[in-house]
Amino acid sequence: MALIYDNRPYKTRIQECLADDFKVAAIKKAQDVFYDKRNTVVADVPEWLDFRAEAAEIRDHVLNHLDYYVNQFAENAEKAGSKVHFAFDDKEATQIALDILRQREAKMIVKSKTILTEEIGLNEVLEEAGIEVNETDLAEFILQTAVSPPSHIVVPGLHFERNKIREIFAEKLGYTGTENPTEMTHFVRGYVRERFLKADVGVNGCNFAVAESGTCTIVSNEGNGRMASSIPKTQLIFLGTERIVPNFKALDVMMEMLNRSAVGAKISNYFSMMTGPARAGEADGPEETHIIIIDNGRSGILGGTFQEMLRCIRCGACMNICPVYRHISGHGYGSVYPGPMGAVLTPLFKGYDVAGDLPYASTLCGACTENCPVAIPLHELLMEHRHIMADIEKTRPKAEEAIFTAAAKMFGNSTLFDLGTKAGAIGMNLISNKEGNMPTWTQAVPVMNGWTKSKEMGTLKFKKFRDLYAEHEKNKKKEKK
Amino acid sequence: MKIHLFQQCLIDMFYPHVGMAGVEVLERLGCELVVPKKQVCCGQMFTNSGYNEAAMDAIKNTIECFENAEYVVSMSGSCAFAIRDEYHHFLKDQPEWLARAERLSGKIYEFTQFITDVLGVEDVGARFNDSVTYHTSCHVTRLMGIKEPPFKLLKNVKDINLIELPRADRCCGFGGTFSVKNPEISEVMTREKALEIASTGANVISGSDQACLMNIAGMLDRLHKEGEIDRRIKVMHIAEILNCR
Amino acid sequence: MDEVKRNQFVARLSRALGRDQVPTSVPAFDYSHGPQETMFKELSREQVITMFKEQCERVGTKFVDTTPDKLGETIMAVIEERGNGKIIFPSTSEVEEYKLKELFEKDAASNGGVRTYFQWDPAKGREENISNTANADIGITFPFCGIAETATVVQASCEESGRAISLLPETHVAVLYTDTINPRMTQTMEHLAERYHNDPSKFPTNICLISGPSRTADIELVTVDGAHGPIRVTYILVNR
Numbered sequence: 001m002a003l004i005y006d007n008r009p010y011k012t013r014i015q016e017c018l019a020d021d022f023k024v025a026a027i028k029k030a031q032d033v034f035y036d037k038r039n040t041v042v043a044d045v046p047e048w049l050d051f052r053a054e055a056a057e058i059r060d061h062v063l064n065h066l067d068y069y070v071n072q073f074a075e076n077a078e079k080a081g082s083k084v085h086f087a088f089d090d091k092e093a094t095q096i097a098l099d100i101l102r103q104r105e106a107k108m109i110v111k112s113k114t115i116l117t118e119e120i121g122l123n124e125v126l127e128e129a130g131i132e133v134n135e136t137d138l139a140e141f142i143l144q145t146a147v148s149p150p151s152h153i154v155v156p157g158l159h160f161e162r163n164k165i166r167e168i169f170a171e172k173l174g175y176t177g178t179e180n181p182t183e184m185t186h187f188v189r190g191y192v193r194e195r196f197l198k199a200d201v202g203v204n205g206c207n208f209a210v211a212e213s214g215t216c217t218i219v220s221n222e223g224n225g226r227m228a229s230s231i232p233k234t235q236l237i238f239l240g241t242e243r244i245v246p247n248f249k250a251l252d253v254m255m256e257m258l259n260r261s262a263v264g265a266k267i268s269n270y271f272s273m274m275t276g277p278a279r280a281g282e283a284d285g286p287e288e289t290h291i292i293i294i295d296n297g298r299s300g301i302l303g304g305t306f307q308e309m310l311r312c313i314r315c316g317a318c319m320n321i322c323p324v325y326r327h328i329s330g331h332g333y334g335s336v337y338p339g340p341m342g343a344v345l346t347p348l349f350k351g352y353d354v355a356g357d358l359p360y361a362s363t364l365c366g367a368c369t370e371n372c373p374v375a376i377p378l379h380e381l382l383m384e385h386r387h388i389m390a391d392i393e394k395t396r397p398k399a400e401e402a403i404f405t406a407a408a409k410m411f412g413n414s415t416l417f418d419l420g421t422k423a424g425a426i427g428m429n430l431i432s433n434k435e436g437n438m439p440t441w442t443q444a445v446p447v448m449n450g451w452t453k454s455k456e457m458g459t460l461k462f463k464k465f466r467d468l469y470a471e472h473e474k475n476k477k478k479e480k481k
Numbered sequence: 482m483k484i485h486l487f488q489q490c491l492i493d494m495f496y497p498h499v500g501m502a503g504v505e506v507l508e509r510l511g512c513e514l515v516v517p518k519k520q521v522c523c524g525q526m527f528t529n530s531g532y533n534e535a536a537m538d539a540i541k542n543t544i545e546c547f548e549n550a551e552y553v554v555s556m557s558g559s560c561a562f563a564i565r566d567e568y569h570h571f572l573k574d575q576p577e578w579l580a581r582a583e584r585l586s587g588k589i590y591e592f593t594q595f596i597t598d599v600l601g602v603e604d605v606g607a608r609f610n611d612s613v614t615y616h617t618s619c620h621v622t623r624l625m626g627i628k629e630p631p632f633k634l635l636k637n638v639k640d641i642n643l644i645e646l647p648r649a650d651r652c653c654g655f656g657g658t659f660s661v662k663n664p665e666i667s668e669v670m671t672r673e674k675a676l677e678i679a680s681t682g683a684n685v686i687s688g689s690d691q692a693c694l695m696n697i698a699g700m701l702d703r704l705h706k707e708g709e710i711d712r713r714i715k716v717m718h719i720a721e722i723l724n725c726r
Numbered sequence: 727m728d729e730v731k732r733n734q735f736v737a738r739l740s741r742a743l744g745r746d747q748v749p750t751s752v753p754a755f756d757y758s759h760g761p762q763e764t765m766f767k768e769l770s771r772e773q774v775i776t777m778f779k780e781q782c783e784r785v786g787t788k789f790v791d792t793t794p795d796k797l798g799e800t801i802m803a804v805i806e807e808r809g810n811g812k813i814i815f816p817s818t819s820e821v822e823e824y825k826l827k828e829l830f831e832k833d834a835a836s837n838g839g840v841r842t843y844f845q846w847d848p849a850k851g852r853e854e855n856i857s858n859t860a861n862a863d864i865g866i867t868f869p870f871c872g873i874a875e876t877a878t879v880v881q882a883s884c885e886e887s888g889r890a891i892s893l894l895p896e897t898h899v900a901v902l903y904t905d906t907i908n909p910r911m912t913q914t915m916e917h918l919a920e921r922y923h924n925d926p927s928k929f930p931t932n933i934c935l936i937s938g939p940s941r942t943a944d945i946e947l948v949t950v951d952g953a954h955g956p957i958r959v960t961y962i963l964v965n966r
Contacts, residue, residue: 181946249919
């Protein structure tokens with residue numbers, strides 16, 4: 001999967017999403033469940049806002065010294081016996097991985113969930129090279145089997161109902177059981193277990209890398225991250241440059257925020273901390289561990305207007321609360337990074353040409369910002385994107401620019417405003433229907449139809465508020481006399 | 482106490498009676514009002530779309546109209562938010578205007594916040610005999626942090642039957658130009674909000690941001706017209722309720 | 727590590743941060759203002775243990791209380807309760823201390839094959855240990871500490887006790903001394919930092935915080951236990 005997996009126009013994508021009743025209902029339900037669970041576990045912690053402030057400070061501290069911490073992490077990781085590689089971009093990263101696999105004549109790998117490898121399109125590169133890639137996270141497994149993109153970063157397979165999953169399993173894997181989630185999960189358990197035991201290489205992401213010890217960590221509930229890092233002889237860890245914390249103490253704070261924000265739990269069922277490969281004498285665990293540190297556009301964000309975005313810990317809290325995501329799901333964004341965080345991040349990675357519509361997929365209601373465990377001002381960053389497109393890079397459609405420029409003149413000057421609205425009032429009152437609303441045919445008028453297709457619109461009033469107030473003032477003066 | 486009233490352009494154009502209700506409530510509470518004639522719009526609809534440069538006329542006009550006031554009261558929360566919390570960002574490269582914006586920032590209040598926090602009044606002596614549910618607009622509640630004031634005021638209205646709106650903090654789908662730029666998404670968001678409002682059984686939906694109310698009204702009316710909501714639910718700015726005796 | 731590449735890579739970050747050299751040191755982050763340092767500090771040992779048990783109940787993790795002299799008995803009872811079968815156990819010091827190997831050998835000789843036992847033995851190598859564990863129904867481990875707030879046991883891998891024991895069998899039985907239970911993750915992380923800095927060469931290569939069975943909710947958010955690892959977990963809490 002590439003970072004942007006759906007290149008069709010934004011409008012096409014969202015219309016398709018809005019028409020998918022099951023998907024919309026599934027996402028709504030997930031949001032409601034996560035919202036309630038998150039609120040419950042957050043309410044349990046009266047110190048939540050203090051934790052949040054501290055978490056944001058830790059992230060800023062790391063970002064402001066990222067060169068130092070990358071060095072420190074790399075040195076300590078090598079001391080612990082890991083091999084550290086550096087990749088400027090997706091091509092370098094996948095090439096490094098491919099070279100490692102080829103040297104070991106790897107034929108089959110198992111992967112635990114990592115969005116970073118989707119960002120760099122790892123699976124496609126490996127499959128093209130004839131290597132069998134097995135996604136092992138249940139949702140990722142379903143998506144890989146169905147050949148479908150993720151609709152959420154934490155629970156990416158929500159858009160499939162159980163019957164559909166049963167059908168896919170039956171067709172592609174010869175599954176003969178029912179659509180019962182336990183039965184299907186345990187079917188996958190058996191199917192994937194075989195591969196865990198046979199795989200040449202295990203691939204993991206990394207939630208947080210600890211600079212003081214060279215430790216990589218994985219948060220998971222399923223335990224597939226543990227499998228991929230415990231059984232195969234070779235381990236590959238993909239690490240986004242910014243996902244470093246200074247030390248163990250920081251992990252405590254980040255875990256406090258991540259688990260509660262992501263799924264509304266105090267902790268994940270597993271939190272693995274891996275420091276180097278297994279030592280001589282250990283009878284399991286990787287014999288060699290490779291850590292690939294990836295920039296892929298991150299250094300371009302560092303030190304700039306959008307640096308705060310690099311605080312992101314990929315918890316999904318912003319999409320769990322976003323009222324727009326609620327209806328268009330991850331597929332509306334067409335990016336492996338959906339929701340508000342994706343609407344900020346995707347254009348930073350891929351540019352406004354291909355992702356310029358995403359910053360407008362928000363009402364700027366601020367719910368994302370409020371829910372972000374590391375206090376990223378997401379809705380402000382969305383506005384910043386809009387500002388850059390409209391005022392600095394001037395990439396918006398000329399017609400839009402003309403409308404806004406003309407309207408801004410009128411709304412910035414009371415004389416022009418009064419003239420314009422008077423003319424408007426005459427026009428609107430002439431055409432209005434007997435309820436005093438705009439008639440049905442306005443649903444064919446550009447811009448206006450954005451409103452009147454689904455909502456009633458009243459008319460501009462001949463007597464504006466300021467007119468009424470002037471009369472009111474006059475009457476008061478009369479009374480006084 | 483002398484206060485300058487920021488009307489909000491939507492109220493000026495479409496809902497003048499809401500502005501007058503605000504005037505009457507504030508005057509009854511002993512305020513001496515000034516309504517600058519040259520005021521138009523805070524500029525938020527342009528800055529929210531990224532057109533910060535085009536918005537300068539509106540922003541500077543607003544500053545000029547209100548910078549010498551002692552208190553400024555806004556009839557809509559989102560405008561108060563823009564003036565109080567956003568102007569300094571848009572003017573960061575214009576030191577003289579920045580200073581003027583910062584001076585104004587400390588003086589502006591949202592309507593309900595002004596009554597409870599500055600005037601110190603929680604019972605305005607209103608009587609309203611109907612069932613009311615309340616939409617807590619995002620800008621007022623989440624971004625300005627004004628949570629209690631409207632409820633303090635409504636609880637003291639005699640005969641009112643106040644019903645809690647489920648998920649009241651979820652955006653109504655307006656988002657300024659979002660509503661016409663993303664009409665398909667806005668529609669489903671507002672529809673969900675309208676149906677939640679209808680589900681409370683209340684006859685009136687109130688709020689303190691006329692933009693959200695306009696959006697919600699447009700949907701309620703359409704759903705009523707199409708038969709999806711069985712009754713006409715009235716949309717009233719909180720000032721209108723507080724102005725009932 | 728390719729030093730040239732590393733330097734180029736880090737230099738790009740330095741440039742983005744507006745400097746042409748990597749700082750040789752950075753100010754240490756001050757955690758003392760965070761709430762974690764003081765949370766639950768006032769709790770007594772008893773209260774911490776109670777918090778651990780209450781959280782177990784909240785998330786549905788089974789636990790049984792025991793004492794050192796009854797540990798063998800309790801383990802046997804838990805094995806039976808969890809359906810018997812093949813049992814894998816480590817070769818750590820606790821096994822010797824409580825003469826568990828002898829206990830298991832004695833049981834194996836007389837139970838008619840209802841329970842068979844395998845010991846994790848690094849001398850037997852990777853294949854045999856992993857295959858024994860993959861075929862086991864129950865894995866027994868001795869986590870080095872617990873966390874009360876989240877009902878977590880902290881399991882380190884070592885030669886004598888591999889990663890697989892708490893991972894591959896359908897049932898995981900964790901034997902935890904109650905006096906090792908910390909209130910929060912904070913103390914665990916402090917401990918790990920200390921342990922690392924005392925001797926990095928002895929730091930466990932794999933440490934796992936385990937807080938229940940292997941779990942998923944990826945199909946319509948329905949919770950299912952046993953996605954890949956243990957379907958069932960029992961904590962044996964030893965009060966010494």
